[in-house]
Amino acid sequence: MGNERIRVLQVGMGPLGIKMYQDALDKPHLRVVGAVDLDDAIAGQDIGKFCGREEAGVRISSSLADVLDHTRADIALLTTVSDLERATPQIMEILNAGLPVVSTCEELSYPYETAPEKAREIDTLAREKGLAVLGTGINPGFLMDALPSFLTGVCRHVEKVEVNRYQDAQYRRLPFQQKIGAGLNMKGFEEKKLVGTLRHVGLTESLHFIAAQLGWKLDKTEDIISPVVAQRQIETDQLTIRPGQATGVNQVGNGYVNGTLRIKLTFQAAIGERDSYDEVLITGTPNVYSRIAGGINGDVGTCAITLNAIHSVLRASPGLRTMADVPMVTCKA
Amino acid sequence: MGNERIRVLQVGMGPLGIKMYQDALDKPHLRVVGAVDLDDAIAGQDIGKFCGREEAGVRISSSLADVLDHTRADIALLTTVSDLERATPQIMEILNAGLPVVSTCEELSYPYETAPEKAREIDTLAREKGLAVLGTGINPGFLMDALPSFLTGVCRHVEKVEVNRYQDAQYRRLPFQQKIGAGLNMKGFEEKKLVGTLRHVGLTESLHFIAAQLGWKLDKTEDIISPVVAQRQIETDQLTIRPGQATGVNQVGNGYVNGTLRIKLTFQAAIGERDSYDEVLITGTPNVYSRIAGGINGDVGTCAITLNAIHSVLRASPGLRTMADVPMVTCKA
Known part of the structure; x- marks a missing residue:
């Protein structure tokens, strides 16, 4: 240049x-x-x-x-x-x-x-x-596909790849908290889920990205969205969440090879998570457990x-x- | 293929x-x-x-x-x-x-x-x-150069890159413990250092690798080897290390840009480390703190x-x- x-x-x-x-x-x-x-x-x-x-x-x-x-x-x-x-x-x-x-x-x-x-x-x-x-x-593009694939480079053998992206939404802005369904009851959460705005786009692409790097062919993938449900009352500056209401969203992408679950990507954003982090767990030789403390801000x-x-x-x-x-x-x- | x-x-x-x-x-x-x-x-x-x-x-x-x-x-x-x-x-x-x-x-x-x-x-x-x-x-080639460079990809700006590779040699074989100078007194350690067998080769290459990826030009590099000194008596199956003797080796690579230390790579292998890990700390926007628990076995x-x-x-x-x-x-x- x-x-x-x-x-x-x-x-x-x-x-x-x-x-x-x-x-x-x-x-x-x-x-x-x-x-x-x-x-x-x-x-x-x-x-x-x-x-x-x-x-x-x-x-x-x-x-x-x-x-x-x-x-x-x-x-x-x-x-x-x-x-x-x-x-x-x-x-x-x-x-x-x-x-x-x-x-x-x-x-x-x-x-x-x-x-x-x-x-x-x-x-x-x-x-x-x-x-x-x-x-x-950052996701897709890095945290749930490029980074875990890159980390497998040190492995002689890989049995399973898991990625966990957990975000505490306690101190995020209200629009973000609403986007992840916080404060909704189960019916409201299901309705929001159907509209499609809860969904993180790209999870299935990330599954196939990792599989391709490892020379695996996935015969089945899943993309499952569920509410994270409050066990106790949670108060934030802007919201009161009662037991049984959603504190946020959990989305799991599963990738199967010959019927065995070998890639599992979990994205969870909820109010009251104890911690925010981005974690890669590779089961293999050697095992690799990598964690980015605090997690990487998506925007x-x-x-x-x-x-x-x-x-x-x-x-x-x-x-x-x-x-x-x-x-x-x-x-x- | x-x-x-x-x-x-x-x-x-x-x-x-x-x-x-x-x-x-x-x-x-x-x-x-x-x-x-x-x-x-x-x-x-x-x-x-x-x-x-x-x-x-x-x-x-x-x-x-x-x-x-x-x-x-x-x-x-x-x-x-x-x-x-x-x-x-x-x-x-x-x-x-x-x-x-x-x-x-x-x-x-x-x-x-x-x-x-x-x-x-x-x-x-x-x-x-x-x-x-x-x-x-694994090092050079991954832990102290490719991995930290890869992690800067999520940063808008990078001020400093630090990598820490710490290995507890307590349960390693005796030849490895001897290789890192464990049990030597300060004179013995200095002699071993002069022979060159204590030195991890590639630290300066790793400094330049990272600098190049970030578009930095290093005007000075350092590669410093020191003993880790026992503060108390340490017993292993094969060795007794007395206070003042070496428990292992510490090697630091420093990279300076315009006189400012901007890359610091630390490799320490010693008996009695509390923990083994590979850690990358990027000071920037955002900060990235990544840690591989247990560290990656070099061989x-x-x-x-x-x-x-x-x-x-x-x-x-x-x-x-x-x-x-x-x-x-x-x-x-």
Whole structure:
């Protein structure tokens, strides 16, 4: 890259896109040169001012085609949707305009088993164009897939991989507490579960990511969401949770090989957890028990790893890549 | 690779080479097809029997040239020496015969700053031949370089990286306890230090590895060896250590950027440590505190990661590679 700044196109100006812009301002090697959001209420605004920073001289456009046509950029940062169905046309459009892509689209993190046709479609065009595409983030993208896979590198044999991400939501903001279902009774929790807003997207992709690194083929996966139920009354600044109500959500991803449970990913966010942590337990030779005390904050981590991945994507082989086959993503100041 | 076994040439039949052969037997995708050791006392023996296993029909040869001439292999596993000075001609000879190399040579793990000419020499020939060369192991190769670098991927900013590898040697075998200087008085410890056998090789390489991943340039490095001194009398099955005698060794690698200590690697192996663990502390945004309980056994881990790296080296871009730029090394059954 030399001393030239990498020119970034920010596609998607939701909460994550805003944070991405703010964080990119602190990176002397990055420069956001264009921005897109489909929301007409945002379009036309200066990205700097929109993100609560200085005027940037870059207007948010509601047309991806328009920005791709008129902006010289080196890479697109895609933070629009979680599902690959809607992300794919956006990725294809960006590739066709000649830019590589880093995206926080959860289902892009490892789509080879869950959406093989979309994966092939993206991979084929990316290779044709000589560009790399990567889905990343803290989870999926790191804590429940890349990190446990990386730790198996020291093992002669692996029998089982378990990952536990536990978060105490006691001191989180009320919207987060409500998002995880805290304070709902069992009926309310089930209703919220059906709406789909409780669900962490990407667990099945993480299962397949790990399995692929270990040369395993999963014959069954499960993605199970349950309430964490209060055993006693819990008071927070904003909520009173009575016994029998939900304190938060527990989501488990199970991966089976020949009928045996060999990968178990547990994500639990609830009020009154004793501790927050990210834990990897590998049963094998040797056993590996790794724990990140306090856990990694999802928002901070996702922005960081996505911006850090820009260098890796620019150096990666063309095609749809994963965190296991791009050059190591490390902090770039 | 399809279902074909990867044909491995084992160069170096010391303790590590023996363990490598034994472990490779459990990997259905690997087959050791040739073996070299310069020791004439070993030459001519069947590698299987020499390693305490079944006869393999592969004789250990004392001539690398001879084996390279007469054996069809896919990769060479080099476990001969720790220093790059002596490893380089061996690597060049293997490359010239058309094989990629995975090696446990400690100084090969990141030689760009400590031995830039040798690094360039190897890199140039490897690119010319279209082959990859990798130095790996548990330390250097993973715990004090690749792992902490990998963990910085979730950080927006990194101020300082500290790694602590602490090993309780209480229940290790006597030769290991003697190797770390346990039971020596201060004069004996200093003498042993001068001989060089106390020194863990690769600390400076690990410092430069981390710095490179973070885009830092170290203007000073230190590699300091000190005794851990008994405060009270310690009894093991084999040793009595009196107050003032060494219980083991402490080695610290410091890396400075513009005069500020920003990387600190501590390796301590001593009798009577309260705990064994491998710990990474990143001061940054966010802070990351990761700990592997019990620590990773060096011998087991080094064999595992080296065999696991074979796949990554076969898929890597040609040249002298590092653990940060080959496809992720994960456990291959």
